[in-house]
Amino acid sequence: MKQRVVVVRRMDEDHLARLRQLFHVNYFDTLGRDNQQDYIRAMRSAHGLIGGKLVINREILDEAPHLKVISTISVGYDNLPLDELTRRGILLCNTPDVLTETTADTGFALIMSTARRVVELADLVKLGNWVGHIDKPLYGRDVHGKVLGIIGMGRIGAAVARRGALGFGMRVLYSNSSPKPALEKELGALRCDMDELLAQSDFVCITVPLTAETHHMIGAAAFLKMKPSSILINIARGKVVDEAALIAALNEGQLGGAGLDVFEEEPVSAESPLLQMPNVVALPHIGSATHETRAAMAKLAVENLILALQGKSPRNAVNEQVLLAK
Ligand code: DGY
Secondary structure, X not given: OOOEEEEEOOOXXXXXXXXXXXXXXXXXXXXXXXXXHHHHHHHHOOOEEEEOOOOOOHHHHHOOOOOOEEEEOOOOOXXXXXXXXXXXXXXXXXXXXXXXXXHHHHHHHHHHHHHOOHHHHHHHHHOOOOOOOOOHHHOOOOOOOOEEEEEOOOHHHHHHHHHHHHHHOOEEEEEOOOOOHHHHHHHOOEEOOHHHHHHHXXXXXXXXXXXXXXXXXXXXXXXXXXXXXOEEEEOOXXXXXXXXXHHHHHHOOOOOEEEEOOOOOOOOOOOOHHHHOOOEEEOOOOOOOOHHHHHHXXXXXXXXXXXXXXXXXXXXXXXXHHHHOO
């Protein structure tokens, strides 16, 4: 008998067709209050779950006794209860690597647009307010030759650092739990403690995953250590930054600006003071949102799911101990 798979959020027809060949598929292209009960009913007989922005808690897991694999179409899995999944022997797969360069591009887009005031000045033109010479009050800041501080030198951090060092002649500082000697050799990057990174960097770019340790790791104390001209870039998770403290720091001129792809609550409230600040560039969590990369992520997640449900090793198992226990 075919195993059963629940697909959550819109998925391209070719991937669905591939899954339907192998499994009985329950497809929820959107998930909301109106179909929540149908989703839970589907989970009761599901062996696999695949999708993006998955919402899984103990109650849902209790309703899903046959669940063997969750394949998230994301690299991040802070929205999923990893320990609980591992305890229950449910394998979690994610989609690293294929989104690294695109997410780093997003980071650099934020660096460039905040420093050169791209959004603010493009709006000025569009609104018909370009009426004369652009003078000092509207000047931006250079990116090339500046100091780029990377918090969390994983795959995405390294890709941002490469863009900065090799493309823009930036000096790269980084803080990370372990040293990265190969990257230091390649880019001349220097590992330093957080205080030094904050004090010296013109751009502080956050790429750490959200965990209990990184929750609000950048807050009022950190902003006091940054230069008043420096710019905070967050392409990781909103909750790594204490957003209320960020708003206060921007209001008090402790920071030069912020480029944010992520927020504590998403979508960010239209009432957020951040959206009124000309020195803040806000994006709707588009780190990996290109046609090419989202297609590669979906393909990888489907492959991970199929391999795992066939009892083989998927490419990207987050809790490998579940595999080993089998
Ligand atoms: C991820 O993959 O975790 C990204 O944040 C989604 O865009």
